[in-house]
């Protein structure tokens with residue numbers, strides 16, 4: 001493993017004795033483990049733009065996942081420090097000295113280069129002088145090219161500055177030859193762009209050919225394009241992909257349980273100069289398009305005064321409609337976004353039991369509950385819901401099953417998810433969703449409520465799962481969601497649905513079912 005990694009990731013050590021490095025940079029093709037003091041970076045390397053270097057390293061980490069974590073010698077918590085340490089060791093500057101503006105650029109470039117990966121690779125592949133050069137390109141070089149292409153084609157940045165910066169990065173991070181290659185390819189791109197002649201596929205031919213073209217033009221996997229074209233039609237599918245490629249916006253929920261109201265939150269946002277809008281649908285929520293980093297740095301999340309929660313998820317809690325004094329069980333609870341919101345709605349009376357199979361995520365839920373001062377009404381249970389439901393005798397007033405799903409409704413926030421999901425996952429997920437629904441239904445008292453929710457927009461994970469459940473369980477019937485959420489969010493079927501294109505929120509679904517006996 002180590003040998004394979006070291007072949008593809010040449011490491012550069014800029015040591016204190018390498019003042020005149022640059023072209024003379026030592027390139028180590030071996031992974032050497034922790035650096036000896038003599039090799040430690042002592043000097044800032046100001047030859048490259050720091051945000052581009054950090055972006056390239058972060059892109060490698062995201063794309064290569066475990067393999068790259070292995071290279072960084074990462075172990076769980078604080079692993080981000082290693083990423084920064086890697087940049088420091090290899091490129092010779094301390095990333096903790098990155099200005100806020102640079103950090104924001106890293107977020108933008110990394111998010112954009114991941115979203116547009118298929119589109120960018122299509123162009124890079126065509127501008128390399130042969131297919132083999134592209135296919136065998138070393139990962140760091142590819143990331144640098146993706147950054148340059150993204151900056152020129154999608155951010156419309158001044159092209160020659162982009163070329164110079166990325167050429168320098170490739171020269172220093174890899175070797176002079178790599179810089180020359182980047183130079184040649186980026187200059188070809190600039191010429192084509194200036195002549196409005198980017199070699200992009202045309203939307204023509206049969207359904208398959210059109211799906212492939214759309215997948216490249218809007219940078220999504222072909223199977224997703226085919227699925228959405230089937231369910232939504234081509235026009236809506238394109239709008240959905242455009243939404244997925246747009247910069248995500250976030251919502252904050254003021255934590256009333258800590259006496260922090262939305263008015264308090266608005267006041268703090270004004271002081272921080274973060275532009276915001278009140279949610280039209282939920283009393284505790286505020287929407288922000290930019291400035292999340294500022295909110296984080298100001299410590300509002302760390303102090304438990306508010307959480308980042310999309311309104312689409314908040315509206316799922318509205319479908320549950322928690323009332324003081326009720327017993328509620330959240331069957332797939334971690335990391336606890338909905339548990340915490342439900343608990344805060346109980347006003348100190350009642351109980352939320354929070355089950356999850358993942359111990360680590362459940363620990364996060366517990367810690368956040370303490371921070372938010374709602375731990376007095378939350379108990380956590382580490383279990384597989386299916387086994388728990390078999391053995392358990394207790395029944396609850398309300399049961400929420402926020403099921404594991406494809407996440408196809410949250411692709412604008414989760415830039416890399418589209419590349420990690422496979423069509424085969426969908427069937428497996430549906431089987432799991434059926435099993436979890438059967439298990440959750442056992443926990444509902446007669447007259448009690450079962451809410452099934454996902455953050456997917458896929459009917460096979462949503463309406464079809466509920467329809468199949470109702471056939472297996474005639475003791476349940478639908479309760480129309482319009483009593484709990486604005487009518488604009490209710491489908492004809494009576495289910496809650498947040499449509500990213502229509503509502504400018506994440507996609508989400510919830511069905512409210514009542515047990516008769």
Ligand SMILES: C[S@@+](CC[C@H](N)C(=O)[O-])C[C@H]1O[C@@H](n2cnc3c(N)ncnc32)[C@H](O)[C@@H]1O
Nearest residue numbers: 332333334335336337338356357358384385402
């Ligand atoms: C969509 S996430 C839940 C998000 C959570 N409701 C929130 O709002 O923060 C799905 C969760 O289901 C959990 N899960 C998956 N299979 C499970 C099982 N068999 N039993 C219990 N939990 C399970 C996962 O660990 C994951 O935390």
